[in-house]
Amino acid sequence: MALRDNDPRVIGGYVLLDRLGAGGMGTVFLATAESGRPVALKVVHEQFAADTEFRTRFRQEVRAARRVSGAFTAPVVDADPDAERPWMATTYVPGETLRARVEARGPLSGAELRLLAVGLVEALRDMHQVRVVHRDLKPDNVLLTEDGPRVIDFGISRAADHQTMTMTGHILGTPPFMSPEQLSAPHRVTAASDVFSLGAVLVYATTGRGPFDAGSPYMTAYNVVHEPAEVAELSGTVREIVQWCLAKEPVERPGPEDLLSAFREAPEEEWGARRPLRPAGTTPPAPTEVPKARRRTRRRPALVVLATAVALLAGTGAYAWWPDGGDARPSVTPSTPRAGRVPDASVLAADTPYSPVYGGDPGTTHAYADSPARRPKDWHAWTEDSSGAQCVFADASLVCAESSAEDADERLVRIDAATGREIWDVPVALVEDFPPAVVGRTVAVSTPDGLRAFELIDGRKLWRQSSKAAIGRVTAAAGRFYGATSDGTVVAVAASTGKELWRRKGLVSGYAYPRVRVSGGLVHVPAVSDGGTGAKRIAGLRAADGSTAVTTELTQPCEASELTVLPARSEHEGVSFFCRAATGDGLLLQPSDTDRDHLALRSPYVATATFSDGALYAVITAGRPDYSFAEIDYDHGIAGPLWQLPLGLACGPGSPPPVVTGRRAYVVCGSGGVVVDLARHAVATRFALPAAVPEDSSEGAEILVAGGIVYVRTERGWSSVDAYAAPV
Template sequence: MPLSTGESESIGSIGGYTLVDRLGSGGMGVVYLGRSASGRQVAVKVVHAQYAQDEEFRVRFRQEISAARRVSGAFTAPVVDADPDAEVPWMATLYVPGRTLSEIVAQEGPLSGHALRTLALGLVEALRDIHQAGVVHRDLKPSNVLLAEDGPRVIDFGISRAADNQALTVTGRLIGTPPFMSPEQFASPRDVTAASDVFSLGSLLVYAATGNRPFDGGSPYMTGYQVVHEQPVLDGVPEPLRSIAERCLDKDATARPDLTELHRLFRDLPDVATAPATAAASGPSTVVGGRGAARRHGDTTASTGSGRRGRRVRLLVALGAALAVTAVSASVYYLVARPKSTEGTPGGRTTASHAAASPAAALPTGWKPWRANLTQAPDKAYADISISGSESGCVSGGSSLYCAGSGFTVAKLDAASGRVEWRAGHTPQTTLPLGVRDGIVYTYEKPGLNVRETWRLVALSAGTGKRLWYRPINEVWPAVLFDGGVLAKSDDGEDGTEFVAFDARTGKDLWRTPAKSSVTNSCSPLALDGIPYGLCTQQNSDTGPTGLVRLDPADGTAHDLAKLPHGVVPLGTTGGQPLFAVPRNAADDEFVDDADTPYSSLLRVNPTSGALVRIPLAGPPRGSVTLLDGVVYFVRPDGTVTAVRVSDGARLWQRETQIENLSKPVLSTTYDDLFFANRYGRLLALDRATGAARWNTDKLDNPGNSPETTVPSLLLVKDTIVAVAGDTAFSVRPDRPKAGPKPAAAKK
């Protein structure tokens, strides 16, 4: 349809593209046909003005762009340009002439024969490209499938989830379109896998073949119940597609066929239309819970049986409450089995909701409580090297842990038993490993005493511990992982004059760039939300500004972004923007312990323009700082924990735990609790909403060497707690924390 007069006057062009036609409109934006200066046609999605001011929406839009850019295949529409930080965010994809599947079925009726076979094969190949890019689409539906002359195209990655990073999953909400969602999207939205898209594919093909949805309860919340608890209606689906669809729509994600098998099965679909399965052949139309043809007209009769009815009513109440307060076009936010977020409480959990029965903990296969001593006698050449006051800990990768720290070399542990699988390196580390990515563990090593390099970045095989590559780096500054590589400082001087980015798989140089800003030449590597930065602070100065430099991941080009107050502490990102804690200026006669620093404000930085937003803090709060899900937690050495909301700096609660020297908190999404460990292996759980103590444990009988000088750490593997105190790692389950860990058996 042509542009309206208002559209022509207000947005006749955007991002260098002339808008020539209006292709359609949804709840979140308008899609235009655009033309570049060279004449190339693109589809330009322009966000509605009311959402442009919504930071949460901007995060979703950035995620859509990031996911779509990762996917490139014959059956997807690639992104050619975008600006998520513009005053009105927009994204341009290659224009695909064609109607959506939903439009074709509505106007011409269901597909059959060759057209249905081509659609099925094209969608499988599209999902293969999407999944190979590490992305789960999570909103595969008829309106997101374009039928072009040369085959289908999958579009709209607005709620996709990248498998190797933190997805935008709002606490207590689930994002998707109910009739085409999988059961696990309702039950465990943070844990959906590629199998979820297979379920959606089954629903979509049923719709394509019949014009009806296999789950259609007459309302979104009733449909959600059917997806989770009832069997699909497949009346009219011809064989062999019907049998394939039944397997795709299995409630058990592990029982669904994979894409390779589906491709083979769809190749064998007939090229000519076949008679659909009749009601007599498929059994009574009132299959489960009285569902059948009447359900097409909105039948919402409750299932028989008081237990089943009660479960349905509870779910419908929860879904109904969510739909009453939050809906965006056909992509609806759902609140499943938790109350709506409550003002003033992080994550919105109320005391009443926490009083309900705790869910069972998800455990690694074969898990039992365990503890393991991580020490190993170093080589004789290093026997006199002593490291104290360093950080010990582990990072997780699948069912394994990779640990390092003061007093021990790098070790791989089985997360279920604590058994040490391998050790690597000659000397104790000064910090835990950087992380695990694509089967590679990144850590450090001290080379031989007669070797020029003082410090090495090392890549180890996660399976064997074999060194894959190493590179000399500056010993003063830690390296960081970013999307595309590893960032470190060069070893060409005491402070290092360059940033150097290494290829994560080969260790080869990707690029080098001067480590400097307009403030100073002393910069440390930093990665926030997968983007490399430099944080530049004047040495031997307590007042000078700190420079923030954004580095282009592709070639290292430095962009002087902002000048920040002295001593800022990077916390992570909120709404896609870097967030820093700003320390309060101490009086001349005031002694401030680094672990008990007072903070005056939070500072949010626009990653494109460098614009700063300051959020004042009252109190001020003190201690080490950690950002978790929109809340900053300050932990003092005396055990006082303060929770502050990022959006406005409001204090949510403060709790004197009486447990000193706590680790950084870790958030359990299953229990909505914060978990801590202290230097001697004592564990603590605080209610996330109120800060009330949920439980605590006794210290370990013998945490090993020098726990008083080693920083404790904690992480979660599924729902199990893994903590490191001294040189001892141990694991307990949060719903039975006092079931004491036992020493792990040595590997035979």
């Protein structure tokens, strides 16, 4: 762009040649030094130059930018923050911005997209190593050059060891690419904020729009803070990594080294937009009914299952087939996909893609977007006749592991969430009552000699991971499956290939299949050493290699089969562990920080409990049938209800815990349920079930909530119920 009449011609001895662009804080010019060296010279706008607070910030910016010099940034060569109009000059790098590239030629894919992602992570690593936070990473501040991407314009960056400053009346950032903490608590901004922005930039590079775009900056900012990211168009493992970056809580996001490791494992064919399952405009054939015999299944002893709402990441992937030879069972060919429609995110009723809700304990699959307006299209109530199946919700369907003690009829089955009809089923040897786990389009299930993986869309076999022992209680996080064997060995497996990444022995002795949870880049394992069921400490293993990063001693033993990891509530706190006490009565909340008090909840007064978004919700009783729902104040080791209301339900100790998603809590007891409005502290609606809920809580989830529809395991089988059919 040519210089304007009112533009200066010389600044600080640099001759201005052209305009490169303008932003909210200043104008960037192409200039030359006396030696002829080209530079990009940024001059702040006049209205800011007289602002003392802004000048202080600009001085911080210059100091911060001088500390950054890497292959993926534009180093500072000169600056004068005290000039009449403060300015800063950086190395001029020819290239076009990411936004210009996408607008001119469309989204990126393949090697070009991978290079962008890795280059941006390298740039963030260089900045964060010298304690600089960019705070305005966006497509306009990413240059695509012959040497790879460059991060430019440290316009509102700050050195982490300088005082944080905000400007009255100004938003320091670009809402579509800002982190939640930038909008709600700017003083809490850390390097994790740049990681969130990185995730948003990668969504834009892949799809041409941001993950929180709305009709106005205000609504976009609201979506950043409160709504899940829209990433349905991303593919496979890359989608999962991006969702990891876009976690609402800063402590849940990966660091640069975690990202580089994850990006290396993502196959090149998964870099790009997700391919549609069927050509646009086609109509799927009408579904057909699939008759099934009633199956009776094994039951487990009653346990208080501690549930929390979390995202199950869906996408596409690339996989390796396993050979038929060497399998203890004959090779199994899955049934041909039924004539019924194959659901995916596109069949869910909403103007925007259906996205899962983050919150609570990573590795569970209980709750998805809550609005009743987002129910699956063509939904109707149904009951699937297999009362013991262990199910998870994935891509508008339930994926269930079914077993029968009578005829050894064991299988993995996918059920249409809208109609209850089978999409496919495949025979497979199962272990215990462990539910499957899903990463993208890969479904993993525990078998007697390791893990088996199947394609979510049509049930095809993908790979076999042979451990010569079952891997139980499998959980999924960041493109990997994690679980433990019958001797307590913890195993990490790549979801895309089935390759064993690492295994760790010696943490558990005499206890089979301890619960493994993943949070904050660590794999948390309850360590049992006496052959009992109680873990006296929690070992935090590094997700990269399984080495021990931290160990937390517990104030009382924790039941090793039940562990919830709660994200830190601030950057000054660590995670917390929530479990059923292994001895005596009650539930245990144990912070990983030794200077914070633990909390023991006595079970005669707490039937079941759930954590979500830093809050503790419980079904409580004082020995009376009219149980209540309450939010519990658990600060400083003191437990008490902040508020409570009667449920009008008779909930037993084996009833499922509440499922919390958005600002609603779903409670099921006996043959009925209640939806609690957490904002108004009132009952929003009541609903009836086609049969009673079993009192013997099992290994997997008892309730799944998606689009306002409740999927619940009853004595007749899994049922789909509209919780809002008869609102109160």
